[in-house]
Amino acid sequence: xxxxxxxxxxxxxxxxxxxxxxxxxxxxxxxxxxxxxxxxxxxxxxxxxxxxxxxxxxxxxxxxxxxxxxxxxxxxxxxxxxxxxxxxxxxxxxxxxxxxxxxxxxxxxxxxxxxxxxxxxxxxxxxxxxxxxxxxxxxxxxxxxxxxxxxxxxxxx
Amino acid sequence: xxxxxxxxxxxxxxxxxxxxxxxxxxxxxxxxxxxxxxxxxxxxxxxxxxxxxxxxxxxxxxxxxxxxxxxxxxxxxxxxxxxxxxxxxxxxxxxxxx
Numbered sequence: 001x002x003x004x005x006x007x008x009x010x011x012x013x014x015x016x017x018x019x020x021x022x023x024x025x026x027x028x029x030x031x032x033x034x035x036x037x038x039x040x041x042x043x044x045x046x047x048x049x050x051x052x053x054x055x056x057x058x059x060x061x062x063x064x065x066x067x068x069x070x071x072x073x074x075x076x077x078x079x080x081x082x083x084x085x086x087x088x089x090x091x092x093x094x095x096x097x098x099x100x101x102x103x104x105x106x107x108x109x110x111x112x113x114x115x116x117x118x119x120x121x122x123x124x125x126x127x128x129x130x131x132x133x134x135x136x137x138x139x140x141x142x143x144x145x146x147x148x149x150x151x152x153x154x155x156x157x
Numbered sequence: 158x159x160x161x162x163x164x165x166x167x168x169x170x171x172x173x174x175x176x177x178x179x180x181x182x183x184x185x186x187x188x189x190x191x192x193x194x195x196x197x198x199x200x201x202x203x204x205x206x207x208x209x210x211x212x213x214x215x216x217x218x219x220x221x222x223x224x225x226x227x228x229x230x231x232x233x234x235x236x237x238x239x240x241x242x243x244x245x246x247x248x249x250x251x252x253x254x255x
Contacts (some may be wrong), residue, residue, distance in 0.1 A: 006205065062173050065240050068200045069207075070237075078175065079241065079244075079245045080242065080244045080245055081238075081241075081242070081243040082241070082242050082243075083239070083241040083242075084239070084240050084241070085237065085238065085239045085240075086238055087234055087235070087237045087238060088236070089234040090231065090234040090235055091163065092234075093227070093230050093231050094231060096227065097224070097227040097231070098223045100220050101224065102220070102224075103217070103218060113194040
């Protein structure tokens with residue numbers, strides 16, 4: 001039996017994670033979740049976010065993950081058509097730049113963004129957080145369609 | 158070991174408006190690299206001096222060199238950016254950075 005799968009099923013049997021979390025982890029490994037360990041259904045409020053993330057981290061590096069996204073795409077169709085492709089490296093570099101902006105300038109930026117309805121505290125954004133955000137963007141897809149037939153799609157690939 | 162990524166080499170801009178003359182710009186941006194290098198070095202020297210002075214006077218912030226390097230790092234990351242806008246009146250704006 002695959003080591004990762006065994007580990008996940010072991011955690012399920014121990015009640016560390018719930019059945020839903022086990023299924024999610026097994027899906028991430030690219031394996032079917034048909035065979036669950038006994039007693040899995042009775043695992044009540046077991047699974048914690050820490051256990052889940054530890055399980056994901058414990059998965060072997062060779063697990064099948066999609067390649068890291070390279071571009072952020074924005075497509076708007078409707079009356080006007082807009083296609084934008086932005087390298088994610090640019091976003092990463094821009095976010096990392098926030099840590100070296102002078103504090104007075106940063107306060108003004110934060111204030112302006114708050115007034116526009118975006119309350120983001122860049123001071124607490126660490127470089128590893130930025131990497132994780134960008135890496136997880138591969139799963140992101142936003143699709144909006146309004147009643148006028150305008151269609152907006154945002155995704156990373 | 159990180160790979161040195163160069164600034165954009167070409168920038169294409171195309172603007173087309175119905176009933177008006179088309180505008181097309183193909184900019185061999187790589188010709189500006191020597192100038193960018195000179196400006197970058199001068200700015201780096203100035204920022205190093207500024208940081209040194211600020212450090213000596215005890216200022217809380219003395220990261221202008223890091224800021225400059227961060228800004229310069231943005232330039233190569235713009236490669237691959239494309240913007241394509243077509244309005245319903247068939248006017249078109251196309252920008253590609255390679």
